[in-house]
Amino acid sequence: MGLFGGNYDKPGKGIDKNEPKKKPFFLFFEIFFRKIWKMSQISMLYTLCCIPYFLLLFAFAPVGQEYVENLAGSPIASGAGATLYITLKSLLAMAVIVFWGAGPLTAGYTTVMRNYAREEHSFVMTDFFGKAKENFKQSMIVLVADILLLSLGMFAYVFYDAQYIATNSMVWLIAKYIIVFIFIVYTLMHQYVYQVMITFNVSVKELFVNSFMLAFAKLPMNILILLISAALLFLMFTTYLNVFIALLLYIVILMSFNTFINIFYTTKTVDKIINSGSMNLNK
Numbered sequence: 146m147g148l149f150g151g152n153y154d155k156p157g158k159g160i161d162k163n164e165p166k167k168k169p170f171f172l173f174f175e176i177f178f179r180k181i182w183k184m185s186q187i188s189m190l191y192t193l194c195c196i197p198y199f200l201l202l203f204a205f206a207p208v209g210q211e212y213v214e215n216l217a218g219s220p221i222a223s224g225a226g227a228t229l230y231i232t233l234k235s236l237l238a239m240a241v242i243v244f245w246g247a248g249p250l251t252a253g254y255t256t257v258m259r260n261y262a263r264e265e266h267s268f269v270m271t272d273f274f275g276k277a278k279e280n281f282k283q284s285m286i287v288l289v290a291d292i293l294l295l296s297l298g299m300f301a302y303v304f305y306d307a308q309y310i311a312t313n314s315m316v317w318l319i320a321k322y323i324i325v326f327i328f329i330v331y332t333l334m335h336q337y338v339y340q341v342m343i344t345f346n347v348s349v350k351e352l353f354v355n356s357f358m359l360a361f362a363k364l365p366m367n368i369l370i371l372l373i374s375a376a377l378l379f380l381m382f383t384t385y386l387n388v389f390i391a392l393l394l395y396i397v398i399l400m401s402f403n404t405f406i407n408i409f410y411t412t413k414t415v416d417k418i419i420n421s422g423s424m425n426l427n428k
Contacts, residue, residue, distance in 0.1 A: 173409050177402065180261050184401035187269055191254040192396045195247045202238035207299050235392060236382045241295065243378055243403065244332050244371075246339060248288030253277035255339040258404055262412040280342055286349050287338060294331060298324055333360040333367050340411045344419070363414055370410055374403050 167175065177184070192199075208230060246255075253273035260267035277284070302324045309317035337356040341347060347355065360367055381395045 169409075169413065173405075176261060176264065176409070177405055181401065183269065184258070184261065184405060185397055187254065187257050187273065188400045188404065189396060190269075190273065191250060192400070194250050195242055198247045198250075199238050199242060202241050203234050205296075206234040206237040207303065208233045208237065232382055232391075236378070239382075239392070239395070240375075240378060241291070243374065243400070245291045245295075245335050246284075246287070249277035249281045249284045251339050252280040252284045252343055254404075255408065256343050258408040259340065259343070259412050262405070262409045263416070276343055283342055283349055283352065284339070287342075287352075294327075298328060330357075330360070333364075333371060336360065336367055336370065336407055336411055337415070340408075340415050344415055359411075359414065366410060370407050373406060377403050 210230075253276045256272045256276040257267045257269055260272065302321060305317045305320040305324065308314070309321060334353065334356040337359040338352060341352055341355050341359070345355075377399050378395065381391050381399060
C-alpha cells in the first residue's frame with residue numbers, strides 16, 4: 146500500500162446516533178487518535194503540495210545576516226551560524242503556512258480536517274483537490290492578500306524600527322506596535338477564513354468581515370489556540386534537533402495535532418452559527 150494509497154472512498158462504520166454526546170475535550174482526543182494516521186497522511190500530502198510556496202517564503206524570509214551572527218556568536222558561513230540562519234528562515238516560512246495558509250491547498254486541507262471534526266466521512270483525494278479547485282478564485286485572492294500584507298508589513302516594520310533606533314522617537318515605536326497588532330489580528334482572522342470560505346457562499350469582503358467578527362467574538366479561546374499552536378511550532382524548531390529532522394517530525398506528527406486543535410474548535414463555532422440560522426448560506 147502506498148503512502149497515500151488505500152480505499153479512502155469506503156465509508157467507515159460511522160457513529161452511533163444513540164451514543165451519548167461526549168465533552169468536547171474528550172471528543173477531540175478520541176477523534177484525533179482514531180484518525181491520527183489519516184490526518185498525518187493528509188498533512189504530508191498538504192505539505193508536499195506546499196513545497197514551492199515554502200521555498201518562496203524561505204527565500205524572502207527577513208532574517209538578517211548581522212542579527213544571526215550576533216545571536217550565534219559566529220560567522221554565518223560557519224556551522225553554528227549557518228544552522229541558525231536556516232532554522233530561523235524555515236521557522237518563519239513554516240509559520241506563515243501554519244497560521245495563514247497556502248491558498249487553494251488550505252481550502253482542501255481544511256475541508257478534510259473539518260469533516261473529521263464533524264465525524265463525517267471524507268473522500269480524502271476528492272475533497273482535498275475538489276475543494277481546492279472549487280474555492281480556487283477566493284483562496285487565491287486571500288493568498289495574494291497574505292503576500293501583500295506580509296511584504297508591506299515587514300517592510301514597514303523594518304523601516305519604523307530603523308527610524309526608532311535613529312531618533313528614539315515614541316512615534317516610530319508606536320508605529321511598530323501597530324504593525325505587530327495588525328499581524329496578530331490578521332492571524333486570528335485566519336483561524337476562520339478558510340472555514341467560512343468552504344462552508345458559506347460569501348463574497349471576499351464578507352469572508353474577511355465575518356472572519357474578523359468571529360475572531361473577536363471568541364477572542365479568549367482564539368488567543369489560547371493561537372498560543373498553543375505557536376508554542377508547539379516554536380518548541381519543535383528550538384530543540385537541539387537538526388532543522389530538517391524538526392521539519393519532518395512537525396509535518397508527520399505535530400502538524401496534524403496543531404491543525405486539528407484549530408479546526409475542531411472553529412468547526413464547532415461555525416456549526417453553531419449554521420444551527421442558529423444567523424447565516425443561511427451553506428454551500
